[in-house]
Amino acid sequence: MVVGAGPYKNLTEAYPLDKKTLNKIVWRSFLSGFSRNGETGESIGWLWAIMPGLKKIHTDEQDLAYAMGHHLEYVETGSFLSTLAMGAVLSMEQCKYDPALIRSFKASVSAAADGIGTALFWYLIIPFTAMGVLSLAQGGSPAAALIYFLITAVLAVAARFAGMYIGYAQGTRLADTLSKKKKGAVRSIRLAGAFMIGAMIIVNMKDVSAALTMYNGSDSLDMASQLNQLLPGIIPLLLTWLMWHLLTRKNWSPMKCILLIVVIALAGAAIGLWAGTYEPLIHIG
Amino acid sequence: MALIAILVFILTLDQSSFLRVLHRPLIACTLFGIVLNDPAKGAAVGAAMELIVLGAENRYVNTVLYSVMAVVLAVQSGMDVNTAIASALVFAWLGMYADGAFTAISAAFLPMARKAAENRDEKKLALANILPGILKALLFTVLACLAYTGGESFRTTVSSLEKNAGWVMAGLAAAGSLMKCLGFAVILRNIQIREISGALVAGAAFAALIVTTGISGATLLICAMLAFALAAYDYSLQANETAAAEKGGASKWW
Structure with a gap:
């Protein structure tokens, strides 16, 4: 199934997404990891999460099916900052860029979100919080688990919302800059995407x-x-x-x-x- | 028992979705301790296990089964914390490989999702997203119930399974990881990689270089910075080219 061999049919830029839609995507992102599978990573959950945005952007039915098809391709965001990638990719969709560009952009921005999220949570917040409450837990106090949960949960929720708004705002800014020379941007972003896919093959397959x-x-x-x-x-x-x-x-x-x-x-x-x-x-x- | 089953169900869901912190051993073991009426022991087991998991490379290791059985052994058999964790190790193996094998099998939901995308059917897409998660949570709930009621005999069964059919489980788990190669290949086909395969090779080479230095946690981040730098440089190069062309004449070569 080759989807997305050409540009979208309706190329008029869509209206910016409203806050309600963005928040809905954030809440959905918490449920997007269920379908994590060997072949395409989190792609099913990713697509389901950004559906409210995609539906607002693509009023043309064929374009919507087309966008849904290419969003089912491999994506891995590491969950914690998945919304950063979602917001940035949606801002590109909104400008109706060529799917070839969106694909490559998605590959690089989702890997970047994975990298930042992994470094921030798995290597910084979680170990530090765990170490902080460890002696409390070793002494047999269940309160340690509660403190651990509250700190990490609050930060996890805050990171998702911050990620969405930063990703969408920065993505829109980038899309505006690129829109003057759309053709050149496609080549540059495709290069970055190919580079990141090469890196992901090595990093995500370490196991x-x-x-x-x-x-x-x-x-x-x-x-x-x-x-x-x-x-x-x-x-x-x-x-x-x-x-x-x-x-x-x-x-x-x-x-x-x-x-x-x-x-x-x-x-x-x-x-x-x-x-x-x-x-x-x-x-x- | 019913409470343990419900907890295992929720924690397995949390392992891949929700906040993804509830299933951490420190929290999970404390919760199991509360259910089994010994929160202090649960917390102590959790603290010891958290230390083990913190050092783990793979962030998708499923420790729910390991947590519940370690706490059960510590509370009901009266083992001390370290003995319980060591005795329950076989369930860490079972959880890890059952999770890996399930990841491979969940690819079976992709045709359903693709069909939903063709028909723009959001409800069916939601189903294709939720169903694998629920099935996986059910699988782990059943495994936990078997382990809980089966006691010693189940543990020996799992041990002999590990000895005799361990390679099948390991093979399925490896398949779950190797399938990503197909996912990558599909993207490579669809972005027509041939013209820009140099960038792909450069990315792989850089990542391989960084992975071998041992700071693997930041590899993707560093590569992303390089990728953006590459794109920005290429873009500015083109901007100069077009500006020169607009002025008329070729750009100066000297």
Whole structure:
């Protein structure tokens, strides 16, 4: 299913989204992680969350279906600042930019939101709050959990609202600047998007790493570190290339690709290729 | 029992949606402790487990099952905190791989979502969003109930499952992660990557470089800064080109 091969039909800029719609999207964003799946990340929840905005922007029915289709492509926002990306992407939709630009912009801005959210919450707020209440909890006080919850919950809600308004305002500003030279902007943003997709392949796939150790008598060879010497993340890079090749050159359907991936994954686990704590079926080497 | 089931259901939902802080071991274990009538022990187990999870690389590790069983062992079998956490480790394994396998299986909801997008059917889209979450929460509730009522015999079953069929679970979980490659490939096809594949390679190379330095938490952020810099530079380059062209004549090369 190739969606979004050309520009939207109705190219008149939509009215700015009102506060009520933006708030509705923020509340929906809290429910957008349910459908997190292996193939497209949070895309179903992402699309459902921004639907109120998309419906206001695209009055043309075909354009709406078209926009919904391309928003179902892979997106991962890390939840905590998902609204930052949502607001920025909606401001681009509102100016009716070419979907090629919106796709690339979405890839870079969602990865940026993921990066900021991860750094802010998983590496700063959550560890610091946890460490702060830890001694209280070790002493057996349930109040520790309450304090922990209140601090992180208030910050999480505040971050979502702030993210939405900052993302939408800054996105609109950027869209205005770019609108003078729309054609040039497409190329620049596509470059940034491709760059970020390359980075995401490495970062989001870190959890799949080779962990094979081969033994030859008393000598052993650690495949993981050998592959890392070659290039960290070589497995996801090669697999993404293979999928792209099968999709575009061999005309495979996504379903067939998924089956191939499941076979590769199970075969890899059977010989103990993937990192993790499990007993492989066959020991090689 | 019913209360534990409800709590596991809610906390599993929170693991991927809502505020995503309620399922943290410190809070989850305290809640389970309250339900089992020993909040102090729950909080102590939670504190110890929180320390373990804080160091974990993967932010999507599902610790709900691990939390509930560690608290149950600590409260009902009277184990001390560290023994309970060590004894419940097999449930951390079960939770992690059940979660990974479910992530792979949830891709089955994509055709439904795509159909909804074609028909602009928001209700069906909402269903495709909520349904996997509810199914996953139900799966974990059933697993928790089995673990709670099954006691020692369930634990040995899971242990033997880990030994004999562990590779199947690990394979499914790996499939769940590897499927992202297809998601990336679809975007690459749709943005016609061929003309700009250099930027893709540059991004991958930069990320690989940063990941190996060990400051992996900020990798995406640093890459995003570079990407925006790249776009801004390219844009200004074009602005100069067009300005020169508008003035008439080619731009000076000297």
